[in-house]
Amino acid sequence: MNKAVLKILKKLPFHFLFWTVVWFFFSSFFSVGSTNENFIFWFSTILSAIAIVASYVFGYYLIPVFLITKKYKRFILYSFYAGVFIVCAVLMTVVFGFVFFYHLEFQRMPALTKNSAVILVCVLLIIALTSAFKILKDTYKSLDEKKTLENKVLQTQLQLKEQELKFLKMQIHPHFLFNTLNTLYGFALKKSEKAPEMILKLSNLLDYILYQVDKPLVLLQDEINHIEDYVSLEKSRFQESLQITFYKNLIPENLEIAPMLLLPFVENAFKHGIQIDGVVHVKMNLKLDENNLNFTIENSAKNKESPKKGIGLENIKKRLEMLYSKKYFLEILQEENLFKVHLKIPIKNEE
Known part of the structure; x- marks a missing residue:
């Protein structure tokens, strides 16, 4: 029946x-x-x-x-x-x-x-x-x-967004890992004292990239610390051919953002950075402006030639859209010998 x-x-x-x-x-x-x-x-x-x-x-x-x-x-x-x-x-x-x-x-x-x-x-x-x-x-x-x-x-859309967001957050370009491991291999052959420190920083960075992404929010200071670990590893690889500056104002200890939100821009700058006069120039600036977080990063690039964006910047754009909808600002500029990214996102500083 x-x-x-x-x-x-x-x-x-x-x-x-x-x-x-x-x-x-x-x-x-x-x-x-x-x-x-x-x-x-x-x-x-x-x-x-x-x-x-x-x-x-x-x-x-x-x-x-x-x-x-x-x-x-x-x-x-x-x-x-x-x-x-x-x-x-x-x-x-x-x-x-x-x-x-x-x-x-x-x-x-x-x-x-x-x-x-x-x-x-x-x-x-x-x-x-x-x-x-x-x-x-x-x-x-x-x-x-x-x-x-x-x-x-709505439930289906939420599940799809969560899966897509998790996938986007867990993406990391293999070239960074391979290059870092090659650098570590070279230091190990030379029995350099820098090798243990590099291994520790790489371990911390991979732990952050692979396991902390499940959290909806992390402390901004943690993101900054891992950016600095990343920069330190790249300095060890580039040696004298890298000139980098990272300016940041005082960051409240309890300020939180989505994990892996800034690091992909840093990775992109190193991946597509071009040596000018034998040096890759990277400049980063992080500051708070009322209820917004402003992050600017510049790297030397070939004149009038757009860098290969690959999946990195495209994926971070998708992720920003899912997290902040139309409430964020992202500007990507190709200037003379310079590639520049400016990101502005709303923040809440819980007292």
Whole structure:
């Protein structure tokens, strides 16, 4: 047995109970002034049948098929036909009682049962109540389904964004790791005293890149410390061919940002930095401006030649969009022998 049949069977007891109440309403209302129980039984039964047919026609056909879908002309036309049927059925019910139970003696009929207007109003009232209930039920069901669907869509979008964000945060260019390991290998061959310090910094940096990305926020000072470790490792590799400056104002200890937000720009500067007069120039500036964090980084580059952006800058743009929507500012400029990035993001300094 399919779900549709089970759903209908579950509704049957409620429908049966409702129409039983309607029958008792008709029976009690129209029995006033009458002692003919057999007539009242059949009279109430026929009126209930009329109300049942008309209610289901309106509730399950005319309203959902034409009214809800805004086919107003056809709804009005078919409603008119249904109204004619109801009026004719009510009049035929009165005639039925007049002929078969009171043998054409109209005066003997109870006052309410021979008043067609009152009978019609009672039947229409039942039809209106059932139709209104059906409209309210369908509206509530539609809103509930819409809300459920929206929640599923939002949940799916959130999961996709979380996965994409995690993927973007965990990306690191292999060239940095390979170059650093090669430098370490060279120091190890020379038995340099710098090797243990480089290994420690590389270990800390990889721990930050690979494991701290799951956190929504980290201390800005931690990000700065790992930038400095990164710079230190690059200094060991470039030796005298690197000139770097890093200016930063006083940073509150409790100030937090998303992890791995600034480091990719630093990595990009070293990856695409070009030696000019035998030296790669990198300049970084980090400062707070009211409720914004400003980060500027410049590196020497070939004149009028855009560096290969690869996936680095494109991914960081996607990540900024997911984190800050339209509330951030990112400017990337290619000037004469200079590549410059300026990032501004909103911050909250919790006291």
